Amino acid sequence: MQLSGAEITLRCLAEEGVEFLFGYPGGAVLYIYDEIFKQDKVKHILVRHEQAAIHAADGYARSSGRPGVAIVTSGPGVTNAVTGIATAFLDSIPMVIISGQVPTRAIGLDAFQEVDTVGITRPCVKHNFLVKDVNDLASTIKKAFYVATSGRPGPVLVDIPKDVSQHLAEYSYPSSVSMRSYNPVIKGHAGQIKKAVQMLLEAKRPMIYAGGGVILGDASQLLTQIVRELGYPCTNTLMGLGAYPATDKQFVGMLGMHGTYEANLAMQNCDVLLAIGARFDDRVIGNPEHFYQPGRRIIHVDIDPSSISKRVKVDVPIVGNLADVADEMLKQLHASDAKPDPQALAAWWKQIEEWRGRDCLRFDRSNTEIIKPQAVVEKLYEVTNGDAYITSDVGQHQMWAAQYYKFDKPRRWINSGGLGTMGFGLPSAMGVQFAFPNDMVACITGEASIQMCIQELSTCKQYHLPIKIVNLNNRYLGMVRQWQELQHGNRYSESYMEALPDFVKLAESYGHVGFKIESPADVEGALREAFALKDRTVFLDFQTDQTENVFPMVPGGKGLSEMILGSEDL
Amino acid sequence: MRHILSLLLENEAGALSRVAGLFSARGYNIESLTVAPTEDPTLSRMTIVTSGSEDVIEQITKQLNKLIEVVKVFDLNEGRHIERELMLVKIRAEGKDREEIKRTADIFRGRVIDVTDRIYTIELTGTRDKLDAFLEAIDSAHILETVRTGASGIGRGEWILRV
Ligand SMILES: Cc1ncc(C[n+]2csc(CCOP(=O)(O)OP(=O)(O)O)c2C)c(N)n1
Numbered sequence: 018m019q020l021s022g023a024e025i026t027l028r029c030l031a032e033e034g035v036e037f038l039f040g041y042p043g044g045a046v047l048y049i050y051d052e053i054f055k056q057d058k059v060k061h062i063l064v065r066h067e068q069a070a071i072h073a074a075d076g077y078a079r080s081s082g083r084p085g086v087a088i089v090t091s092g093p094g095v096t097n098a099v100t101g102i103a104t105a106f107l108d109s110i111p112m113v114i115i116s117g118q119v120p121t122r123a124i125g126l127d128a129f130q131e132v133d134t135v136g137i138t139r140p141c142v143k144h145n146f147l148v149k150d151v152n153d154l155a156s157t158i159k160k161a162f163y164v165a166t167s168g169r170p171g172p173v174l175v176d177i178p179k180d181v182s183q184h185l186a187e188y189s190y191p192s193s194v195s196m197r198s199y200n201p202v203i204k205g206h207a208g209q210i211k212k213a214v215q216m217l218l219e220a221k222r223p224m225i226y227a228g229g230g231v232i233l234g235d236a237s238q239l240l241t242q243i244v245r246e247l248g249y250p251c252t253n254t255l256m257g258l259g260a261y262p263a264t265d266k267q268f269v270g271m272l273g274m275h276g277t278y279e280a281n282l283a284m285q286n287c288d289v290l291l292a293i294g295a296r297f298d299d300r301v302i303g304n305p306e307h308f309y310q311p312g313r314r315i316i317h318v319d320i321d322p323s324s325i326s327k328r329v330k331v332d333v334p335i336v337g338n339l340a341d342v343a344d345e346m347l348k349q350l351h352a353s354d355a356k357p358d359p360q361a362l363a364a365w366w367k368q369i370e371e372w373r374g375r376d377c378l379r380f381d382r383s384n385t386e387i388i389k390p391q392a393v394v395e396k397l398y399e400v401t402n403g404d405a406y407i408t409s410d411v412g413q414h415q416m417w418a419a420q421y422y423k424f425d426k427p428r429r430w431i432n433s434g435g436l437g438t439m440g441f442g443l444p445s446a447m448g449v450q451f452a453f454p455n456d457m458v459a460c461i462t463g464e465a466s467i468q469m470c471i472q473e474l475s476t477c478k479q480y481h482l483p484i485k486i487v488n489l490n491n492r493y494l495g496m497v498r499q500w501q502e503l504q505h506g507n508r509y510s511e512s513y514m515e516a517l518p519d520f521v522k523l524a525e526s527y528g529h530v531g532f533k534i535e536s537p538a539d540v541e542g543a544l545r546e547a548f549a550l551k552d553r554t555v556f557l558d559f560q561t562d563q564t565e566n567v568f569p570m571v572p573g574g575k576g577l578s579e580m581i582l583g584s585e586d587l
Numbered sequence: 588m589r590h591i592l593s594l595l596l597e598n599e600a601g602a603l604s605r606v607a608g609l610f611s612a613r614g615y616n617i618e619s620l621t622v623a624p625t626e627d628p629t630l631s632r633m634t635i636v637t638s639g640s641e642d643v644i645e646q647i648t649k650q651l652n653k654l655i656e657v658v659k660v661f662d663l664n665e666g667r668h669i670e671r672e673l674m675l676v677k678i679r680a681e682g683k684d685r686e687e688i689k690r691t692a693d694i695f696r697g698r699v700i701d702v703t704d705r706i707y708t709i710e711l712t713g714t715r716d717k718l719d720a721f722l723e724a725i726d727s728a729h730i731l732e733t734v735r736t737g738a739s740g741i742g743r744g745e746w747i748l749r750v
Contacts, residue, residue, distance in 0.1 A: 135601060140612050144655040147601070164655060197750055198597055198658040323649035326642070 022151040022182040023048035026115065029158040031058040032190045035086045037077060037451050038062065039070040043090025044130060045117025048182040062451065062480065065472040067094050069444035071101020071172075072470070075110050076448025079431045080406055082235065084111040084166050085448065091117045091179075092130030095137065100438060102172050103141035107435025108256060109233055111170035113161045114142075120180040121149055134176045143171030151184040156191050163194045168201025169321040170233060205318065205337030205345060213291070213316040213333045214349040220289035221361035222368075223249040226272065229256025229434065230294020230319060234339035237261070237427040240293065243347055247357055250369055252280040254295050256434040259424035264403075269369060270378075273301040274571045275416040278377035279369055281569070281577040285310060286368075293318045294339050297329040298435075305329055307576025318342050377569050377582055378420055388537050390414060390489040390561040393544075394421035397459060397487060400544040405457035406431065406449045410442035410466030413495035416567040418461040440469030443486065447473060450482045457485070457548060464490040464558075465514055474527040477554040485547045486556045488520060491563045499566045503581075504573075524556035531556040589618070590644050591663040591670055591740040593748055594633040594651065598624050602656040606633065609654065615639065615647050619672075619737025630658065630750070634740045636715075658750055667743040673710070674718045675700075677732040678725060680707040688725065695721045706731070714738075 020028065026049055030038065039062045042050045053061045064070045067089045074085025085105075089098045095116050105112050119128040135147050144164050146157050157175055165173040217223060225247075231240050237260045244251045244267055251261045252272040261268055270277030272284050284290070284302070290313060295301070302308040305328050317324075317331040318339060325334045335342055380391045394417050397405070407422055408431040409415040415432055424430045431449060433441040446460040460467075467488055477484055489495075497512040521531030530553050534543045540559065547555040569580045596602045603622055610617050618636040625632045637647060644662065651660045663670075680688045685707070692699060692709050695717065701708035711721055715738060722730065742748065 136604070139601075139605060139608055196655070199655050321653070323646060323653055327646060 018188055019185045020188040021048065022154050022177065022184055022186065023052040025154050025186065025188050026158065026177065026182065027052045027056050027059060028188060029155055029190060030086060033162050035059050038086050038088055039064055039073040039448070040088035041067050041070055041090065041094060043094050043117060045091035045119060045179045046088060048179065049088065049117070064444065064476050066470065067097035068101045068440060069470050069473045069476070071098050071105065071114065072441050072444035073448035074112055075101065075105045076408060076431055076445030077452045078110050078112055080428050080449040081452040082428065084113055084162060086113050088115040090130070091119055091134065092132050095132055095134045099137060099141065102138055102174070104433050104436045104438045104441060105172040106141045106143065108229065108433065109170050110172065111166045112172040113165050114172060114174040116174060116176045118147070118176045118178040121178045124178065134174070138174050142174050145174040145176065147176045148181055149178070151181050151186040154181065154186065155188060159191045159194050160196065164199065202320065202336050203338050203341060205335045205342035207345065209333055209335045210342060210345045211349055213335060214346055214353060215355070216289055216314055216316060216333060217247065217291060218353060218355040218357055221358060222286060222288040222365045223247070224283050224287035225249050225251040225291045225293070226284060226295055227251060227257045227260045227293050228254040228295025230339055231257055231260040232427040234294060234320065236294070236339035236343045239340060239343035239347060243343060243350065246350060248362060250283050252276070252284065254301055255419055255432065257295065258419060258430040259427040262425040263423035264425055269373070271419055275420065275567050275569065278375050278569055278580060278582060279372040281571065281580055282372050283369055285577045288313055290315045292316065296324045296327065302329065303571050303576050304574050307579070375582065385537055388534065388540060388559055388561045390417050390491070390565055391421050392537065393487065393489060393540055393559050393561065394418055394461065396541050396544055398422045400541065400548060401457050401459070405459050406453060408432065408442045408446040408449060408460045410462040411437045411439045412463045412466060413499060413567050414461050414463045414489040417489070439466040442466060443470050443473045446484045447476060447482055450484055459485040459487055461487045461489065463495060464488055464492065464517055465494050474524065474529060474554065478528045481552060482554060483552050484554050488556065488558045489561050490558050491561050491565070492517065493563055502566065520556055520558040529554040529556055531558065533558045533560070535560045589636065589638045591668065591738060592635045592637065592648070593661045593663055593740055594635065594657055595659040595748060595750060596631050596633060597656040597658065598629050598631045599656055602631065605654050605656060606651065609650055613650065615643065621737045621739050634738055636738050659748060661748050663740045663742060666746060668740055669743060670714050670738045670740045671712050672715055672718055672738045673712050673736045675708060675710055675734045676730065677706055677708050679705060679729045679731055681705050684729065688729070691724050697721065
């Protein structure tokens with residue numbers, strides 16, 4: 018059967034089971050949009066800016082585990098999308114992006130709305146394709162989904178020139194793909210796993226450090242079982258929150274720059290460290306030279322060989338699919354005669370409890386004058402029973418969300434960890450709400466971040482997305498102000514947010530509900546009221562303490578044990 | 588340390604720029620890079636000469652392997668190997684220098700491939716060191732132009748890099 022490239026594109030997406038296509042039309046994708054109009058299998062979601070299309074597809078992917086799919090036009094459509102694509106790339110999110118391109122005969126002639134899309138996106142995609150012949154289109158789309166979702170996932174872009182979407186070709190969707198140059202590893206090396214299990218069982222001061230890979234690899238349950246059976250402490254990275262239940266007593270909190278005292282010290286002082294789906298990045302371990310501890314042995318499990326021994330040398334590397342490796346680890350644990358040393362473990366836990374006793378996340382809960390941002394997150398946790406999907410933007414509010422909302426399940430915490438993209442929160446929340454129309458979705462944001470994709474309030478209206486926007490409004494680029502206070506002699510260079518809009522009126526003008534909350538006494542009531550409005554987008558503008566800082570904090574370039582616990586440490 | 592990496596990659600538009608982009612994006616050194624199709628027209632063979640600590644070379648190899656179009660990566664330093672580079676060099680050769688330059692070229696097994704009454708163009712193959720040594724042996728004032736291909740490498744004996 019002869020179909021046009023545009024029709025083939027839509028058929029392929031339907032074959033892949035794509036529910037939502039987040040996008041924005043333009044000249045180079047008009048034939049594809051015409052086909053979108055003519056079919057009803059794939060639902061197109063019209064955003065208000067291409068960056069938001071990618072973030073929405075991203076939020077959909079992170080929350081559901083299925084690849085996100087977006088479509089943009091050539092030129093400015095693509096350049097607007099780049100921030101979103103880089104965001105997904107740094108957090109290894111499976112995604113397929115369809116971009117329009119000028120007709121093949123015009124490529125290279127500086128045609129209207131021409132950019133070298135493959136060139137511009139090359140460093141921030143897992144792979145990209147330019148389809149020059151309509152006969153290659155279906156197989157290329159098939160490959161795109163395969164590459165995006167297998168191995169270490171990531172965004173894959175398919176650039177389709179306008180004439181290719183118009184030309185006809187015989188259509189059949191390939192049932193499988195094989196690429197000789199791409200064979201992601203699946204199984205971990207059994208011998209290495211055995212070595213790792215022995216090492217873990219010999220530990221006197223063990224520590225388990227789990228990252229976003231555990232969530233992406235759907236290995237949370239197995240990891241939880243391993244941690245529980247061993248009785249060892251476990252920490253999660255910012256990207257890994259929810260991989261191990263936060264309310265469990267073996268959970269010592271998030272680690273890293275704004276991690277807990279107990280997590281960072283246990284990380285620094287353990288004698289055997291199991292790193293799983295994590296990559297020792299600079300926001301997690303700080304300076305690798307300070308992180309180095311003689312005598313500490315490290316096991317590192319990751320699907321990507323290049324993550325291993327990149328920043329930290331490890332003793333037992335295991336490359337493989339995390340769920341398979343964790344499963345094999347459990348089997349070997351059960352088969353082993355050795356057991357964890359109960360005395361050593363008790364002494365280690367005693368030490369950890371002592372660290373935990375510092376209560377590093379305490380804050381002024383009794384303040385009745387001024388809203389503490391941490392208190393808002395704690396209340397949000399209570400009001401939602403810890404059961405909401407939480408997206409965030411980037412800044413202090415992101416760290417407070419990570420510290421005070423206790424994630425017991427994977428895929429509930431959605432934030433831009435790698436790129437740190439302000440503007441991610443609201444559009445990604447839209448993607449989550451599409452994936453889970455009946456669940457609570459809240460976006461924790463700041464008055465600066467929210468303005469980077471504020472136009473999406475319009476999309477929320479069009480599709481009736483009942484997202485709750487929790488704006489921790491401190492009238493500052495808070496995280497910037499914090500660094501300026503701590504490291505730049507209180508010179509608050511350009512970090513004050515002047516001329517803020519009236520967010521309540523702004524929300525109302527988009528057809529939503531807005532609340533402004535100024536007193537600690539009103540926090541809980543406002544949250545309850547917002548969530549009671551089950552079919553409305555609600556903008557909650559909390560006027561929070563302008564001077565609050567995020568603690569603990571490991572200053573840039575320092576080691577984990579050089580944490581500042583609070584302003585009294587300064 | 589200097590390493591010679593041999594790659595097989597899909598002979599597709601864009602594969603070269605992915606490799607080159609990787610090196611510049613991650614700040615790895617490239618001393619030279621050569622690429623051409625192989626006996627199998629769907630494959631290209633690339634030789635990259637780079638340098639770095641063992642850790643850096645390990646990362647380079649892993650990162651190259653992650654590129655979708657790269658089929659195989661092999662560090663020739665891991666075994667015995669042969670390295671050759673081709674150089675074309677234009678040398679001013681007048682009067683009494685003519686004989687001297689010709690003799691030097693002979694010693695290095697170079698061939699004169701073009702002649703005018705003032706110039707010799709010499710073709711020379713060998714390792715980087717040999718080509719360097721030849722250039723040092725000629726008075727630099729006589730060297731007018733050099734073109735070097737960068738090294739190509741292959742393993743010794745029966746070992747073969749294939750898909
Ligand atoms: C697109 C982008 N630009 C700049 C930054 C640098 N940056 C990080 S946090 C921050 C301030 C964020 O302010 P706000 O959204 O109000 O959050 P707060 O820190 O006050 O909670 C800035 C400017 C960034 N992360 N992303």
